[in-house]
Amino acid sequence: MTRVRILLGAASVALLLIVGFAVVRNVLHTGEPRAADCAAKVVAARGIVGSEKEAFLRDARVRQIFRCAGLDLRIDPSGSREMVAAMRNGTQRYDFAFPSSTPTARKIMELSHVTEAVRPFSSVMAVATFTDTAAVLRANGVIKKVGGSDVILVQKLIDLARSGTRWRQLAGNQDSPNGNVVLMRTTDPADSNSAIMFLSIVSAVLNGDQPIAGTDALGKVMPDLCRLMSYQGQKPNTSEVLFGEYVTDGPSRTPMALVYESQYLDQASPEQVPDDGKHVMLFPSPTVYAWHTLLPFTDAGRTVGRLLRDDAELKDIAARYGFRPEGRALPDRPHPPVVVEPPDYPVLETMLDQLGGFNQETGKCAR
Known part of the structure; x- marks a missing residue:
């Protein structure tokens, strides 16, 4: 009887180890953060962005990283002149603007009286x-x-x-x-x-x-x-x-x-x-160079800029989309x-x- 209990106990431990390994392996494989690491409350962060960044910002992995940080990322793709025209009417609709060039970024900063700017990557x-x-x-x-x-x-x-x-x-x-x-x-x-x-x-x-x-x-x-x-x-x-x-x-x-x-x-x-x-x-x-410059108008916009600038996984994904993340060495790109x-x-x-x-x-x- 004792021998049977020992065998059953050993089998239970082995099963737990196998299940635990599978869970850990799945987390590592998918790259998705654990729920315990994520913010409990999620708020919308809306931005007007250059259309060439749309695929990157709509990537499921990117959206998950922002959601884990408490942000539901929402974007309106736009051309440069259209973006400037929108900013002439005020920034109330948006938490950030994300144009594709320095001149456009400077013009929006002038219109919106914003002094902060983040350049997370370039092309x-x-x-x-x-x-x-x-x-x-x-x-x-x-x-x-x-x-x-x-x-x-x-x-x-x-x-x-x-x-x-x-x-x-x-x-x-x-x-x-x-x-x-x-x-x-x-x-x-x-x-x-x-x-x-x-x-x-x-x-x-x-x-x-x-x-x-x-x-x-x-x-x-x-x-x-x-x-x-x-x-x-x-x-x-x-x-x-x-x-x-x-x-x-x-x-x-x-x-x-x-x-x-x-x-x-x-x-x-x-x-x-x-x-x-x-x-x-x-x-x-x-x-x-096209410097993709994020201009935050709210705290949510500042968080978007900080994550794009500092998050290692976002830098990896941006590089896969062909961008040049700031501070990231890319030996294969002259x-x-x-x-x-x-x-x-x-x-x-x-x-x-x-x-x-x-x-x-x-x-x-x-x-």
Whole structure:
């Protein structure tokens, strides 16, 4: 009888150990925090955010981390100009704003009288293209090595647009079905921050690789800006649409697209660049960093910013979405060799107001 009790007791202990191991293993495997570690009360934290961060902020793991901290994260995706327009009407609806560039962040800080800002991660503007396209561009002097890295020379693209050179007119590319002028495709600057970054890059090149310092200097750069935007025809409203066209339509329609580096390197979203050896990402020379800057309006917004800045798991997830978390070394991601700063928001705003079609006879913007 004693022997039976000992055996039953040993079996019970073994079963408890097995169940306990399974529970611990499940927690470790799923990465979900234990309920005991989470806040008992959850409040909403609503933010207006750049659309390129939407997939990251809607990720179930991200939402769970915020919920565990007592926040139900709610977001309204928005373009840069739309975000600024919303902030002109006050910040009452939101706990934070999360734009994608320094000029937009500074403008919102001015409108909302906010002095706090958190920059949890960044992305670099990059060119998504194709290996065959890159070979043609390299043969025609558009791609060169700078600082040991192949880059796309923006000045060369400006020169090709000025001369009206078409893709099929490039040396070694006579059989191309693409009869359009050689251009880097962008989004619509009226709606999208990534196109505004394109204007920042080109205007700096036209200004001796320096950002335009005031609206008085715009006269010398606007004709080329109007040409480069007008020659594209209809443009996507968001960087997500442009990136989708690059992935699905191929080099005939979108041989070069200005995208966020994070989109190209994203390993978490459903839409990813095929690993087929036919696609390649290069930095334009120069390029700009897109600093994703969170501006808190309430205590809930401050908590969102603190978690994005300090939480190690959120940094890991952000890196998988292709972003560059602050303070996180990413050895597999080289720094672009030539970087410029974007102009201040008032200059960009005036630039956008003056942007229009291009009159080939006068060589000026047509409004």
